[in-house]
Amino acid sequence: MNKLLHHSRTSFHSVIPQWSSSIDQEIQYAASRIGNASFIENDPNLYAPLYRNLSMFKSEGERPIMHTPVLIGIYASEGWFMKQLQDHKKFVTKDPQKAHLYYLPFSSLMLEEKLHICSNRNKKYMSKCIRSLCNADMKEGFVLCKDVSLPETNVHVKNPLRNLGSNRPSERSILAFFAGKMHGYVWPIVLQHWENKDPDMKIFGRLPRGKGNKNYVHHMKSSKYCICAKGYEVNSPRVVEAIFYECVPMIISDNFVPPFFEVLNWESFAVFVLEKDIPNLKKILLAIPEKRYL
Structure with missing residues (x-):
């Protein structure tokens, strides 16, 4: 198996196009970052002997920006928005020809933490989208009457309305x-x-x-x-x-x-x-x- 893996990698590198497109270059750059990841000997959540290179696995193992709804924390309303949209089938179609909008369930929090520079660089693409997010900052490109501002709140899943109301x-x-x-x-x-x-x-x-x-x-x-x-x-x-x-x-x-x-x-x-x-x-x-x- 190791010989097959080595042969496969050698064959792959031999067919890299000489005049690669910008997309090819981005993929090659990502591959080089994974291949040159800082060395990790062990991890409390992973058994190192199972991996050929634990460092490479960890480089690819971070939580993705596209994700299932996160229903706790101060960004929970973004997750609940995703969940309710997915659960209400009358709003969703699997036929792209019938769709009025295409919904991308990415995490604004993960964009901020992981791709802050990249997201700023790609504002020209984001400007064409309708964004639904908690952090509605007009200085950061939020557009009134196009984008949607969601509330930021700690959602108590078991009893969201506990302590509701107050003194006269x-x-x-x-x-x-x-x-x-x-x-x-x-x-x-x-x-x-x-x-x-x-x-x-x-x-x-x-x-x-x-x-x-x-x-x-x-x-x-x-x-x-x-x-x-x-x-x-x-x-x-x-x-x-x-x-x-x-x-x-x-x-x-x-x-x-x-x-x-x-x-x-x-x-x-x-x-x-x-x-x-x-x-x-x-x-x-x-x-x-x-x-x-x-």
Whole structure:
């Protein structure tokens, strides 16, 4: 078998076209990267003696960009979108002549982590697609009225609507609430201006975690406005959390297109503040009439 493998590889290399196309060159480049992969002696999940070259196997063994739906984590809505589309057979046809659209179930998260440079280089191709994604950033090529913005939220599969609802407006003693570890450049600015600066503004770094995150949820349910500042990306799971706990989202994220923007009138139930106006947060909130808040 080893002789056959060696002969096959030798024969393959002998028929590589002298004037190869760009596609051939890309395939050859990928093959050379696999062939020259950094050496790995062992792996806790793989038994090395079973492989001719564990390093080459690992190079090809990373999770693919095209994937089955991921239904947990803050990008779960992309996975649920895929799953529901696949499960509703009336939307799907196997006959390409009957299709209005071709759906490619790739992971935006994996594109960001694995092919960030490559995806930027191929924006001219992505511009021809309708993208459904959580990170709807207009600076990164998201196009209003073409692309679709999905919510970013931690989906609780067993009970997605747990803790839904909250205190009455008259029982909310906190004007605005925010808490979180440092994440991106906007959060430190919020803390710089408001942490421990005003009793009406409960602005913290990371809160001590109570059982089931109760401390965080309690503050959201006791606040009129919940600050949803961008992290490393424009979107934030706090937007959906605020809505779940009936706390008005105060979105601080320039260039962010909120979920289902073409359908929902976000300005009727959320407050948008420019990043440059963070020092004026309390002034902006106090200027909102009580009737409009209610």
